[in-house]
Amino acid sequence: MSREYTLKDNTPAFDLRIDYAGELNPQQYAAASAPDGPSLVLAGAGSGKTRTLTYRVAWLLEHGVAPERILLLTFTNKSAREMMDRVANLLGGEMSTLWGGTFHSVGNRILRRHADRLGYRQDFTIVDREDARDLLEACIVDAKVDTEAVRFPKAEAMLDMHSFALNTGRTLRSVLESDHDQFVPLAGEIERVLGHYAERKRAAGTMDFDDLLVLWLRLLQRHADVREFYQRRFRYVLVDEYQDTNHLQATLIDLLVAEHRNLMAVGDDSQSIYSWRGADFANIIGFPKRYPGAQVHRVETNYRSTPEILALANAAIAPNTRQYPKELRAVRKSGPRPGLVVLPEARDQAAFVAQRVLELRDEDVPLDEICVLYRSHFHALELQLELTRRNIPFAITSGIRFFEQAHIKDVAAHLKLVANPVDELAFKRLARMLPGVGGKGAEKLWHAFRADLDPRVATLPVPPPANDVADNDGGAPDPAPTPDPDAPHPADFLAVALAAAGRAVPKKAAVAWAQFNATMAQAAAPRLRSRPGDLIRHVLEAGYKEYLEATYEKARNRLEDIEQLAQYADQFSSTADFLSQLALQTNLEAESAGAARDDEPRLRLSSVHQAKGLEFRVVFVIMLCEGLFPSARSTDALETLEEERRLFYVAVTRAKDELYLCHPLLRFAQGVESMQQRSRFLQELPQELMEEWKVHVPWSGMGSNFGRSSPPSRHGDFAPDDPF
Secondary structure (H helix, E strand, O other): OOOOOOOOOOOOOOOOOOOHHHHOOHHHHHHHOOOOOOEEEEEOOOOOHHHHHHHHHHHHHHOOOOHHHEEEEEOOHHHHHHHHHHHHHHHOOOOOOOEEEEHHHHHHHHHHHHHHHHOOOOOOEEOOHHHHHHHHHHHHHHOOOOOOOOOOOOHHHHHHHHHHHHHHOOOHHHHHHHHOHHHHHHHHHHHHHHHHHHHHHHHHOEEOHHHHHHHHHHHHHHOHHHHHHHHHHOOEEEEOOHHHOOHHHHHHHHHHHOOOOOEEEEEOHHHOOOHHHOOOHHHHHOHHHHOOOOEEEEEOEEOOOOHHHHHHHHHHHOOOOOOOOOOOEEOOOOOOOOEEEEEEEHHHHHHHHHHHHHHHHHOOOOHHHEEEEEOOHHHHHHHHHHHHHOOOOEEEEOOOOHHHOHHHHHHHHHHHHHHOOOOHHHHHHHHOOOOOOOHHHHHHHHHHHHHHOOHHHHOOOOOOOOOOOOOOOOOOOOOOOOOOOOOOOHHHHHHHHHHHHHHHOOHHHHHHHHHHHHHHHHHOOHHHHOOHHHHHHHHHHHHHHHHHHHHOOOHHHHHHHHHHHHHHHOOOOOHHHHHHHHHHHHHHHHHHHHOOOOOOOOEEEEEHHHHOOOOEEEEEEOOOEOEEOOEHHHOOOHHHHHHHHHHHHHHHOOEEEEEEEEEEEEEEEOOEEEEOOEOHHHHOOOHHHOEEEEOOOOOOOOOOOOOOOOOOOOOOOOOOOOOO
16 A cells, blocks of 8 residues: 655745835736736736736745746747846846746757657757758659649648648648638648658658647647646746737647646737737637636836827727727826828828938937838838938848749739840749749740740830839939830730740640730730739739749738739839839848948838837838728728737837827829828827827928928928928
């Protein structure tokens, strides 16, 4: 007969003697000192979330919890390092036994100890995205998928679909039905290939990044002794940015705390903006139901922004129906009301931002403390040109430069070939998009096409741009010569040459070539070839959408990029004009990345998504027009519209001292000016919360009705002789 005997935890308590009540505000103190059990800490923007979490760890340690009994989960390595450093500094000692890191890093650490339970060696290797793509490509070949008969998804796109399904807890078929319906008939084949992919990874002793979470979850679900070990080991689990968790991560957390329920989830439902990445808003909004008896702490004291900015932020998020009611309160002194800046058109918006930025710099606000936020990269194109004209250094917060992305260059190649059929690079890029056509095949096709192209094309002038987009001196551009209406257009010869070149197309690409030929023949017709926006939409609808979804990861985001590109192209009256501007923008992006010295402050341009977690003394939010912000795609359903409103809330809460909300009244679409409705997010705001800037624009065709009566000197009119 055996006897049960338990050793008492003899870990000495930390004697920190921290004055929690004195060093934290009452709401932070309540969260940091919360009793055991599940807690949701709703930490509003700028409310000292990291400080609250740091002191929570200190509180646990001071009350006898050993460091190794605490697990701290974050979303980025930077956040993890910052959190661990703060804890170490506060405690004045080494915290190496406290577990902290991203979900993936903690998953890797646990799997290293127990990989053999899942049939892996403990020295498994982790493949990056590129290696995973190469392995999956090999699996497609091994599975003998007839990619000639059907448009089968490329490896990169398939990885994206698979990852989204895994992280959201959905079946692959469900993801295909909702986001990639053209691949539904191929669901069985795709699943078969992914099965080969999993087998090849296991055989090679490798895991990809999704495996670090999927296999961690499998380990806990299938092996009770391992699950119980980590439930005992991590008696307290703290999760940062809980609103960004997906289904897979939330399930992992559920299992880790199932026995003791000592979970502190810190986040802000009002900043949940990543559903397109798989984040599940239901995790945070349904936390009290998920963990019955949970305490909900609101941390609403904001240390970042002025009362005027916070009053607007509170009003901005108020219309959302699915949220935890809360009100940010300021500790800072009063400042100027946020400015509502109504301007005649987008170029005037760019001029206003540039001029005001220079004034702010003269007022000793460093350029790197000023940020321009937008919903989509295209909203800032006119601004980039204006900043360059005025020699204002700027940095674009993004990864690869926008116009160098493959999908943008694909679409541009279609337009380039229509505008100039002898563009060899554009032709070869399009040829390589055909199944079974590589570099040598594209070269062979080019020579066949060039031989069949009417020789007159080489002597015909390419239609000049309608406007001199490179004009920098503010004067009128030189008038373009009037084209002969009876002269043939280079595109008139495109379809005939493409059809004739079909004899050089390999059999496996014959069907795709016929579709490409038909697409380009329609694109070359007079009705389309001079309307770049419609031309882009035609390319998308005629087959490029399917190609994009079969070829690239994050297809939905790329599709939105192209739709925005079409909207931007609508303001140009010729395809040549648009392509000229595209080339200039590509050059501007390259210059902005390399021209300024590393130590030179630069104005920040950023999408709102990429600016989350950052703060600036002055923020401009531009293009606040209905259909742009909120985006047209988001207004069909309440769920997506409310996420878009949360995105607007994130934008305005980046500002510390000054906030400008900009709305141009006119945009050019297909060569015609169209009135822009003010964003509903502006219409929802009480007017008394904003100061309306009626900007005087001397060059505007809309007259000087935008002149603000007795404008203060710091606001200023646009100087008529300012370079534009």
